[in-house]
Amino acid sequence: MNITLKVWRQKNANEAGALVEYTVSGVVPEMSFLEMLDTLNEQLVTKGQDPVAFDSDCREGICGMCDLMIDGQAHGPDKGATTCQLHMRRYKDGAVVTVEPFRAKAFPVVKDLCVDRSAFDRIQAAGGFVSINTGNAVDGNAILIPHDKAEKAMDAAACIGCGACVAACPNASAMLFVAAKVSQYALLPQGQPEREKRALAMREAMDNEGFGHCTNEYECEAACPKEIKVSNIARLNREYLRATLIAE
Secondary structure (H helix, E strand, O other), rough: OOEEEEEEEOOOOOOEEEEEEEEOOOOOOOHHHHHHHHHHHHHHHHOOOOOOOOOOOOOOOOOOOOOOOOEEEEEOOOOOHHHHHEHHHHHHOOOEEEEEEOOOOOOOOOEEEEEEEHHHHHHHHHOOOOOOOOOOOOOOOOOOOOOOHHHHHHHOOOOOOOOOOHHOOOOOOOOEEEEEEEEHHOOOHHHOOOHHHHHHHHHHHHHHOEOOOOOOOOOHHHHHHOOOOOOHHHHHHHHHHHHHHHHH
16 A cells, blocks of 8 residues: 655754655555554655654553554544554555644654653652552452442553543643542552542642643543543542642
8 A cells, every 4th residue: 555644744842843745655454553654764764864753662552652643633543542553454545644743732742743741750750659658469358449449440540641631632631641540549448548649739730731621522531542431530520629628
């Protein structure tokens, strides 16, 4: 197959960028989208041109590094999948595909398709952990946890921090990410000692990073490759209100 790509090229955060059109030849249906970009870069390097910068790591849908907007959709058209899990069998010969970086004030462009998502790291550092000494690993049945809460905590913990929720949200809100990180601890007994501190600290860190507000668009859930539910945002709001009342 031959695929026409309109790729965002930007040398650095201080220079203006633009879409540049390329034709990628020799694309096969079994290729992942990232392998297709690898093929493009091989062709560019052969011509002595600068390859397109993009992030990737595991290429197994685990790490969340492959943060691309493909035809205006975070990670592409497949539901519940990252960019590396998108395959070229999704496209027909001669297809025209637009590839851009995630767009958000808190995710500044580093180069081409690479953005700086360290804002998520700072939010996580503000409270997304258990700092008390929990001792050695205990027997799995030593602390009894209701099955429904264990399942909800595991569902929230599935968040890989890719930032698709922010890119898809018209307000560039990080509420789904923060909600997932707060929920996975709020639902478990191990997270109770720092429950209030965590909710306050992570919400404050989120606001300080310049993310927008949630207006219940539900785009975050639709774009999330791990299908994190917006019900976690409702839990985050309850946790934040509870923490605020206790703090007063």
